[in-house]
Amino acid sequence: MNASHVHTENAYRSLSETTELDDPRWAFGTGIVEEEGAELSSPVPSGVDATDLAAYCLMLGDDALVLQHRLSEWVANAPELEEEVALANIALDLLGQARVLLGRAGHLLGSDEDDLAYLRTENEFRNVRLVEPSDELDFAHCIARLLLFSTWRLALLQRLQQSADPVLAAVAAKGVKEVAYHRDYAVRWTLRLGDGTAHSHERMQAGLVAVWPYYDELFRSTEIECRVGVDPAGLRAEVDDVLDQVLAAATLERPTIPGAFTVGGRAGREGLHTEKLGLVLAELQSIARQHPGATW
Amino acid sequence: MVSLVSGDSRQSDYPHSRGVVAGVVDPEMPMLTLDDLGVIRSVSEDGGAVTVTITPTYSGCPAVEEMRADIRRALTAAGYEEVQVRTVFSPAWSTDWISDAGRRKLAEAGIAPPGPAPTGPVVLNLAPPAGPSAHVRCPHCGAPATEEISRFGPTACTALRRCPACREPFEHMKEM
Structure with a gap:
């Protein structure tokens, strides 16, 4: 029997039709843990505390989950269709990284990716605060944040490829390839806007100023990061160097404004967030909370 | 358990499961089979179970769940009673794993196939866009140099380009 006849005539038919062979689908995820036991259920490496590892997966997973939501807000709102598609693709990569990381955390915590994404409250999220503000449909703001985030995450993932945890190592190896494209996209736009017209230069500089208060936090070390992951303090020299090169080539000035306040030294990694995170979660979680366990 | 990998011609009472899986097409690029795309890591058979x-x-490829469903359907239709489809992330997929046949089919469908995947450290490129580049040939007219319109195309794995010779836009599968 030739199996290739299945749905070759219409790639979209298989997306909409169901047969007796299909399981009902949970409306918000696709059950990554059950089917993909291969890596997500790998044993915890010796010497590593499972609770620490889960907390670290949540940190990197939440960074990606919250930023992909903000990037997705550009769909149907970007200045050009190409940029809309680009931002949606970047968001999709980050969503994929978030799903694996939350899936790993879910396995370690006896939960799953959907419960972790849709049923945690603000103070249970562990993302850095850089990913929280809305771009307010300001494209230069979007590019400025993506420049900082992708430069930092690329440096982080490059080091994380050496992780003793097979899931972190796999996410990092795949993520490096993806985030390299994200950084390249942000760098190109930074150059184009910064070294463009007087107006585009001013807007790009303002975008940098808007996101810069959250830059320092990217390099704050927490004990968990140092124990089971990459110490972010060690990324600073490399990230500073890349940004200095980009900003110089784009004729932009590195802002000198101080970092956003912390509370007793605590910030996003300890669950202390800006009020903007609540707005993200309200939208992200509303359907899952209104229709618990919905399938289609 | 018998492990069947690419090129294995072992016979069994069941239709060859590796062949069945290899013939399933990619949901987003139906001109390619999963075998062409290089995403099949292994197929192992134990009696009626595969x-x-x-x-x-x-990481976020939305087609993975459809691939899994299509593989399950194809194997069930071919008589296999128990089918399990697992996804592994490591080692990370590379466009270098796309077969020669797959590259030919991409070009025939108007999608420029990827060149060799980059290796080594990620390069920080600060140079302004330099016009047509010779690393991607036009899949329509064969002109050797084409220019990039957008680094991100309609699917995550493609970029948009245009040919200065025949003026046609086309997709290019990005090196990964």
Whole structure:
């Protein structure tokens, strides 16, 4: 029997039709843990505390989950269709990284990716605060944040490829390839806007100023990061160097404004967030909370 | 358990499970089979039970769930009673795993196939866009140099380009 006849005539038919062979689908995820036991259920490496590892997966997973939501807000709102598609693709990569990381955390915590994404409250999220503000449909703001985030995450993932945890190592190896494209996209736009017209230069500089208060936090070390992951303090020299090169080539000035306040030294990694995170979660979680366990 | 990998011609009472899986087409680029795309990591058979391991092209590739469903359907239709499809992330998929046949089919469908995947450290490129580049040939007219319109195309794995000779836009599968 030739199996290739299945749905070759219409790639979209298989997306909409169901047969007796299909399981009902949970409306918000696709059950990554059950089917993909291969890596997500790998044993915890010796010497590593499972609770620490889960907390670290949540940190990197939440960074990606919250930023992909903000990037997705550009769909149907970007200045050009190409940029809309680009931002949606970047968001999709980050969503994929978030799903694996939350899936790993879910396995370690006896939960799953959907419960972790849709049923945690603000103070249970562990993302850095850089990913929280809305771009307010300001494209230069979007590019400025993506420049900082992708430069930092690329440096982080490059080091994380050496992780003793097979899931972190796999996410990092795949993520490096993806985030390299994200950084390249942000760098190109930074150059184009910064070294463009007087107006585009001013807007790009303002975008940098808007996101810069959250830059320092990217390099704050927490004990968990140092124990089971990459110490972010060690990324600073490399990230500073890349940004200095980009900003110089784009004729932009590195802002000198101080970092956003912390509370007793605590910030996003300890669950202390800006009020903007609540707005993200309200939208992200509303359907899952209104229709618990919905399938289609 | 018998492990059947690419090129194995072992016979069994069941239709060849590796062949069945290899013929399933990619949901987003139906001109390619999963075998062409290089995402099938292994197919192993134990009586009527088959375990298939695939790898996603991108972390967030939305087609993975459809691939799994299509593999399950194809194997069930071919008489296999128990089918398990697993996804592994490591080692990360590379466009270097796309077969020569797959590259030919991409070009025939108007999608420029990827060149060799980059290796070594990620390069910080600060140079302004330099016009047509010779690393991607036009899949329509064969002109050797084409220019990039957008680094991100309609699917995560493609970029948009245009040919200065025949003026046609086309997709290019990005090196990954």
